[in-house]
Amino acid sequence: MxxxxxxxxxxxxxxxxxLNxxxxxxxxxxxxxxxxxxWLTTGYLLVAAVFVPVSVVLYHRFPTRPLVVAVLAIMVVGSVVGALAPTxxxxxxxxxxxxxxxxxxxxIGMNIALAVAPREKLGLTMGIMAAMTTLGPSLAIVLSGAMLTTQPWTTLMWAFGALTxxxxxxxxxxxRTVADLGRPVFxxxxxxxVAVGLGGVLYAVTAAFSGSLVYTLVSGVVGLVALWLFIRRQKHIxxxxxxxxxxxxxxxxxxxxxxxxxxLFVFAMNVIIPLFLQGAHGTAPMVASLTLAPGILLTVVMGPIAGRLFDRHGGRWSIPLGFLAMAVFVTCVGVAAGQTSIVLFGLLYVPxxxxxxxVIGPSQTFALSSLNPETSPHGVAVVSTSFQIAGCVGTSLATGIYGALTAANLGSSASDxxxxxVGFxxxxxxxxVTSLIGIVLAIAATRRGRVEQPAEASLSAxxxxxxxxxxxxYTLTSDQTVLEALxxxxxxxxxxxxxxxxDGSLAGFLSDGDVMRYLSANHPSSASIYTYLVDAGEDVDRAMTDLADVNVLRLATRDVITIxxxxSIADAVAILSDTRLKKVPVLDGDNPRPVGIVSRSAINRLVIAGYLREREDITTATKVPAAV
Incomplete structure (x- = not known):
């Protein structure tokens, strides 16, 4: 799923x-x-942003499978209409x-992923989702460029319809259905x-670069007023x-x-780079697309890795450094744009x-992981809406600046x-500028975490x-056999x-269940305890001899879940419950050596002991007045 x-x-x-x-x-x-x-991109993103809030109502009102099928059917119909469009x-x-x-x-897709993803792998899941959302708009340029080399642009609409x-x-x-269904009100x-608000603001951004001052002011004011009324209404209904x-x-x-x-960075550059390479350098659509390909492929690989790093270490350093790298290397791209080498241009865009x-995946995880289960679905809707708004703003601002500066310089007798x-x-x-703002926000988020850290430390142990x-x-060394482990x-x-x-660092985790699964697959008769009790025979001897030659890391789980x-104990309960494990190793910060084990039985003992103490206190408090 x-x-x-x-x-x-x-x-x-x-x-x-x-279609870029x-x-x-x-x-x-x-x-x-x-x-x-x-507007093929801006209008698309605008309508998408308007319908994101509607998805929350539909997600909780209709079963997941027919809902998704119906939504995808609408996209197929749109593809056919676009492919046959006469105007x-x-x-x-x-x-x-x-x-x-x-x-x-x-x-809807993000809510499904959040509903089925284990809590301890939320960063990885969001990293995968972020990689796909980054891959989508980027790979589209590469594939469309390849198709346009031999096919008309209408082929793109047919191709998307087939994929959908x-x-x-x-x-x-x-x-299958994963949401709690009800009858939410639309x-x-x-x-x-929200439709008038977003439409007015985004039209004002576009009109501002075409010189229509009256349209800019009117649509901007109407859009802002509508958004203000929308926000007020959400608070009171x-x-x-x-x-x-x-x-x-x-x-x-x-x-x-x-x-x-x-x-905003991704959408702005994805629309501007093809326009510039085809318009200024006269490259074919395929060449413009292949210029972006290396960075796209590496970004897909890096998305889940960045998610895992966030799961382990948080985004204290990775997010601000990501914004910094974006600012530095896109500046280099701007400098290289004046050169004749397209290869250098493409290589600088990769980092x-x-x-x-x-930035994108870890920031999403940072945002959503701060919410409780009650507000999490609303957070997903907000994040998805912001995704479309960022695309609208990025596309509108980038094309507006590009078009306005290009037209202004053509009017001053500059070469094409x-x-x-200059426009690029x-x-x-x-x-x-937006990347530098991102650095400031990331540092502010880090400082906020440091300010709250003493409060967290003051919590009861x-x-x-x-x-x-x-x-x-009790640990096993990586050179031991499974028989020694037993x-x-x-x-x-x-x-x-x-x-x-x-060196004491964690290599894996071996359980008796791992051993039993190995025995049941390789020595079926030895896997039954009744065989051993009644007649051990040669089968069990062979099984034990086999285990004496098997290294523990062969059967151990390598991708160890830790805490x-x-x-918090709540996090421990969630991990043990979601993974169905009996115990998990405990680490202390970045130290790779385990400092202990937390188990279901230990938590159960704590809960029961606390409950009994509370009942004893209540009983004592009740008896005191009677004695007086």
């Missing part, structure tokens, strides 16, 4: 930039300019139908207000369309802002886009290349794993133990 959710996230964002490389032939076919054609207006209608599906499927149809079939087979007034309670959590707010800045893997170079560098300056861990850790289990009265390297000594 996580794979289907990730594929949905990929496909939804894939189509947001799928085709802007030039579309402008030629319909006789329109860059400010008009960019730009019809093409835009097809894109907007696709956008309705995107606005619904993105948060494949995901529709997979969803119908794999998905507030039409809120929907209209019983069933808000978009619950804004998550914004009362400052960590969530900062995380959302950092995510939006990272996404710039690669750095977004350390020089004019477009203006768009680069935009993402550099009874609320942390330190109060229930078993400090006497001897240790029998002598110590334990059912499992960590496996450590020579920090300062984690």
């Amino acid at each position: 996580i794979a289907v959710s990730a594929a949905a996230a990929f496909l939804a964002t894939f189509n947001e930039t799928f 490389v085709a802007f030039t032939p579309i402008m030629q076919d319909f006789g329109i300019d860059v400010n008009t054609v960019q 730009f207006g019809v093409l835009l209608i097809g894109r907007l139908l696709q956008a309705v599906g995107t606005g619904l499927i993105t948060p 149809l494949v995901l529709l079939v997979a969803s119908a087979i794999i998905l 507030d039409i007034a809120s929907f209209l207000l 019983e069933h808000p369309l978009l619950n804004l309670r998550p914004f009362s959590n400052s960590a969530f707010t900062v995380g959302v802002l950092m995510t939006m800045l990272g996404l 710039a886009v690669l750095a977004t893997a350390f 290349f020089d004019a477009q170079l 560098r203006g768009a680069v300056a935009l993402v550099v 009874a609320t942390t794993v330190a109060s229930v861990l078993e400090p006497d850790v 001897r240790t289990f029998a002598e110590r009265g334990i059912s499992g133990a960590p496996v450590v390297h020579a 920090d000594v300062n984690a």
Whole structure:
């Protein structure tokens, strides 16, 4: 189900930039300019943003499988309309139908992933989802460029429709309902207000670069007033369309802002780079696409890795360093844009886009992990809405700056290349500034964590794993055999133990269940305790002889689930419950050596002892007045 959710996230964002490389032939076919054609992306993102809040209502009202199938069907219909479009207006209608599906499927897919992902792997799951949302708009440019080399732009619409149809079939087979269903209310007034608000603000951004001062002011004022009314309405109605309670959590707010800045970078550069390379350097669509390919592929690989790093160490250093790398290397890209080498241009863009893997996914995780289960679905809706808004703003601002500066310099008798170079560098300056803002936000989030750390340290020790861990850790060394490990289990009265390297660092975890699974697969008769009790025979002898030759790391679990000594008992309960483990090793910060073991039985003893003490206190307090 996580794979289907990730594929949905990929496909939804894939189509947001799928037509970017085709802007030039579309402008030629319909006789329109860059400010008009960019609405294929901006309008798409705007409609998607408006429909994201609607997804919360639908997610909790309809079973997951038919809901997802219906949403994907809308996207297929939009693809067919766009492929057959005789005019730009019809093409835009097809894109907007696709956008309705995107606005619904993105948060629904993320909610499905959050519902089925184990808590201790939330960072990894969000890293995968972030990798897919980054891969989607980036890989779309590469594939569309390759297709446009030999095919007309209408082929892109047919291709996306086919991909969506494949995901529709997979969803119908794999998905099951994961949401708590009810009858949430859809507030039409809120929907209209958010549509007018976002539409007005984004149209004002676009109109500002086309010189329409009156339209800019009117649409901007109308949009801001509508958004203000929308926010007020959400606070006062019983069933808000978009619950804004998550914004009362400052960590969530900062995380959302950092995510939006990272996404603004991706969307802005994904639309500007193909325009610049084709317009200024005269490259073919395929060349413009391949220039982005190395960074795209590496970003996909780095997304889950960045998620794992966040699970282990948090984003204290990775997020600000990611923003810094984005600012530095995209500046280098702006400098290299004036050179003739496309290869150098592409190589410098690789680390710039690669750095977004350390920003987008970790920032999403930072935001969502700060919420409780009650507000988490609303947080997902807010994050998904912010995703589309970031895409709208990034695309509108980048194309607006690019088009305005290019036109201004063409009017001052500059060459076509020089004019477009100035426009491109203006768009680069935009993402550099937003990346620097991201650094400030990331540092502020770090300082906030340090300020709250003493408060956390003042909590009673009874609320942390330190109060229930078993400090006497019986460990196995990585050079021992499984038979020696079983001897240790029998002598110590334990059912499992960590496996450590020579330096004491954690190498794995071996349990009696791991051994039993091996025996049942390789020595079926020895796996039965009745065989041993009645007649051990040669089968058990052979099994034990076999185990004497098997190294513990062959059967041990390598990807060991651990918990920090300062984690809450609630976190320990969640990990043990979600993973169905009896015990997990406890680590102290970055120290790779286990400092203890936390087990279900230890937590149960703590809970029962606390309950009995509470009952004893109540009984004592009740008896005292009677004695008086």
